[in-house]
Amino acid sequence: MGRSVTEIRAMKAEKKKITVLTAYDAAMARLLSDCGVDALLVGDSLGMVVLGYDSTVPVTMDEMIHHAKAVRRGAPDTFIIGDMPYGSYQTGVRDAVLNGIRFIKDAGCDAVKLEGGVSVCPVVKGLVEAGVSVMGHIGLTPQSAGQLGGYKVQGRGLDDARRMLYEARALEEAGVFSMVIECVPDSLVKVITESVSVPTIGIGAGIHCDGQVLVTHDLVGMFEKFTPKFVKKYANLSPLIKEAVTAFHDEVRAEKYPEEEHSFTSKVDYRQLLDE
Ligand code: KIV
Ligand code: NA
Known part of the structure; x- marks a missing residue:
């Protein structure tokens, strides 16, 4: 049975590590929920991982809703978080609330995620009130990677670290039930994790977070474009898929597939149809 916001929050106090993985379709959602993963994130990483964009920026609300619905169908009882895409919450609290509600009402998500610190606190409050x-x-926020100087570690210097801790506290104050921390030195993440009462979910953020999130396609070795340092490939599926597809291609060309066991047979002599 799926978790609730209350349970996810309680896991921090219980020191039970939280697992979150991305899902973009029903098939993967089912596999992940069968494994007992605590929450599924319909991440806007979908843009790069399955839609073929170069960044997460072009992803639209409609695309997110389309995929979030599929994830919900595949994992009817699992806690699902919809990732608010760029443009869906930057134009004001009202727009953000309308889009957030779409994730809940149209796609059946349990929660939404959005990037940013102090600047998004009014939006966080508006959503929570709704x-x-x-x-x-916080940390590396891919939607604004351009402003951050690319995909790189955040909060290294003491001033940046102080700012990040302030942002984390502000988010907690605004009412988030949890926060992702991406690409931040592990010792700073430890300080932040000890300073907020809500669970921190790390990606490239070391061992001290209350939970971990990864892009599933990275974890199983199905995204070949690039692999960040923080990814552990628990499997390497791409070569297996290529091997299988190459075997199919070769066997079809060699007329080895399909064999009789893959075919439907009949005793009727259909050749007579040629004479009709
Ligand atoms: O879009 C995404 O997959 C994410 C996670 C990496 C946290 O935001
Ligand atoms: Na994201």
Whole structure:
């Protein structure tokens, strides 16, 4: 049975590590929920991982909803977080609330996630007041990677670190039930994790977070474009898929597939049809 916001929050106090993985379709959602993963994130990483964009920026609300619905169908009882895409929460609290509610009402998500610190606190408050549970996301925030100087570690210097701790506390104050921390030195993440009462979910953020999130396609070795340092490939599926597809291609060309066991047979002599 799926978790609730209350349970996810309680796991921090119980020191039980939280697992979150991305899902973009029903098939993967089912596999992940069968494994007991605590929450599924319909991440806007979908843009790069399955839609073929160069960044997460072009991803639209409609694309997110389309995939979030599929994830919900594949994992009807699992806690699902919809990632608010760029443009869906930057134009004001009202727009953000309307889009957040779409994730809940149209796609059946349990919560939404959005990137940023102090600047998004009014939006976080608006969503929470409207009854939408919100996960924060600080550190490396891919939607604004351009402003951050690319995909690189955040909060290294003491001033940046102080700022990040301030942002984390502000998000907690605004009402997030949890927050993602991405690409931040592990010792700073330890300080932040000890300073907020809501669970921190790390990606490239070391062992001290209350939980970990990864892009599933990275974890199983199905995204070949690049692999960040923080990814552990628990499997390497791409070569296996290529091997299988190459074997199919070769066997079809060699007329070895399909064999009789893959075919439907009949005793009727259909050749007479040629004479009709
Ligand atoms: O879009 C995504 O997959 C994410 C996670 C990596 C946290 O935001
Ligand atoms: Na994201």
